[in-house]
Amino acid sequence: MNFIIPSGYGACLFEGNFEMVCSWPETQGNKNSRPEEVSAGNGGICLEVLDWMGRRKAWVKEEHQAVLAFEDIYEEGDAIRLTVPEINRYYVVRIDGAMDEALVFLSDEVLDFSVPFGEKKKSYHPLSFSGIRHYLTCRRAEEYEWKPYRNLAKNVMDQHGNTGCYPHASANVETRNESVFAARNAIDGIVANRSHGSWPYESWGINRRDDAELLLEFGCLVNFDRIVLWTRADFPHDNWWNQVTFEFSDGTQETVELEKRREAHQLRIEKSGISWIKLKNMKKSADPSPFPALTQIEVYGTPAV
Numbered sequence: 041m042n043f044i045i046p047s048g049y050g051a052c053l054f055e056g057n058f059e060m061v062c063s064w065p066e067t068q069g070n071k072n073s074r075p076e077e078v079s080a081g082n083g084g085i086c087l088e089v090l091d092w093m094g095r096r097k098a099w100v101k102e103e104h105q106a107v108l109a110f111e112d113i114y115e116e117g118d119a120i121r122l123t124v125p126e127i128n129r130y131y132v133v134r135i136d137g138a139m140d141e142a143l144v145f146l147s148d149e150v151l152d153f154s155v156p157f158g159e160k161k162k163s164y165h166p167l168s169f170s171g172i173r174h175y176l177t178c179r180r181a182e183e184y185e186w187k188p189y190r191n192l193a194k195n196v197m198d199q200h201g202n203t204g205c206y207p208h209a210s211a212n213v214e215t216r217n218e219s220v221f222a223a224r225n226a227i228d229g230i231v232a233n234r235s236h237g238s239w240p241y242e243s244w245g246i247n248r249r250d251d252a253e254l255l256l257e258f259g260c261l262v263n264f265d266r267i268v269l270w271t272r273a274d275f276p277h278d279n280w281w282n283q284v285t286f287e288f289s290d291g292t293q294e295t296v297e298l299e300k301r302r303e304a305h306q307l308r309i310e311k312s313g314i315s316w317i318k319l320k321n322m323k324k325s326a327d328p329s330p331f332p333a334l335t336q337i338e339v340y341g342t343p344a345v
Contacts, residue, residue: 092117
């Protein structure tokens, strides 16, 4: 049972046997500070935890690196808000202590990350967003971190509707709209492909659709020379694709042949000045299974600077 007692109520009566866990707003930071003091326009990097009504449960603001460690439970409807002073640049964000850091390109000053609960949490590490101790960080990425040759597609904190935070994956279909088959799973860095379902076997599921498409956006221009596909390999449950087509933001397309395998498909495709890639026209094999799926897509290259 979840409930909120509005301010001004002097007494509440509870009857029966139950366990109560209380969560109090403003557990960290200066309670007397005004909301505008943590806005983007005042400089610095701000991390906030907000409840379902937008009230602050915890927050911190620092000039160079924000570190938020707080003791409280997450509740359904909570969100993590990140506010940055500069846009169109790379940041290193740890959204939870049980998850990897994310190297992301932010094009908006404010990013809201919905804390996952219930079915939506099945695609995350079981320890993430749980317990009463949490650790979040954000800082500007150094040039030696964002500029080198690397996997440009990985974003462990991608979510539906998170425009302004890249890389970002979206699709025209996700099996039964379940989190374990969401497009974001294809760029979360997890490549366990010998089963399907909850973490670490989350994948992008296409709900048997022959017209399924996945869009990967980088938020800026990139150059790359290699695309790696980890197709799901839960045989005999799964099928696989014989052929897939990549469409690029420069208007070009490239079709490649695939085979049944558990190892990654290493594809030598060289492009420059690309802002997005679309995976489409995926032709499944004649195998009787109707369930091809994608565990991970990796794109290796550098930002086009």
